[in-house]
Amino acid sequence: MLWDIWCEKRWGLLISAVSGAICTAAAVLLFSAVSCFLLDSMVFLRIMSLVSLVAGGLVGGYSCGKLRRRRGLAEGSVVGGMMYIMLLAVSLCISGHIPGIMKLVILALSGGAGGVSGVNSKRLSHVYCSGQRKAAGQSRENPAYKRQHRRNH
Numbered sequence: 001m002l003w004d005i006w007c008e009k010r011w012g013l014l015i016s017a018v019s020g021a022i023c024t025a026a027a028v029l030l031f032s033a034v035s036c037f038l039l040d041s042m043v044f045l046r047i048m049s050l051v052s053l054v055a056g057g058l059v060g061g062y063s064c065g066k067l068r069r070r071r072g073l074a075e076g077s078v079v080g081g082m083m084y085i086m087l088l089a090v091s092l093c094i095s096g097h098i099p100g101i102m103k104l105v106i107l108a109l110s111g112g113a114g115g116v117s118g119v120n121s122k123r124l125s126h127v128y129c130s131g132q133r134k135a136a137g138q139s140r141e142n143p144a145y146k147r148q149h150r151r152n153h
Helices: 002-006 009-037 045-068 072-094 101-119 143-148
Strands: none
Touching: 009 045, 009 072, 045 072, 045 101, 072 101
16 A cells, blocks of 8 residues: 555654655745845844744654554654654754754754644544554454445445
């Protein structure tokens, strides 16, 4: 099953962290274009970078919480930490500087908030990890499940 990748903790967290990093990069590019073409000064640079980090953390945590459906705060914070490690690697390669610890805190908090909102969001009806369907009483052998999903010909 394609969605079983989300059931494995390491792959689900890694994919969520990459999606959050892509969102952060997209927000940085958008704000760079805005500051280059529309603004004359760099007064809002700190605010734009903060918004980019928070948006990426929220997206990464939300995608993890939405598809894994468990431990949203903890796993969202781990996704934020993984995004910080990616940020650290890129920063060391490009500028040779280590990002501040406050960025880790921001990413962990926003990732945790995104994870909580992802877990509490409406459930996707077609996504089940192996064994989750039986635990939820939605086994194909269950007569109520058969009645509910019977095709009308």
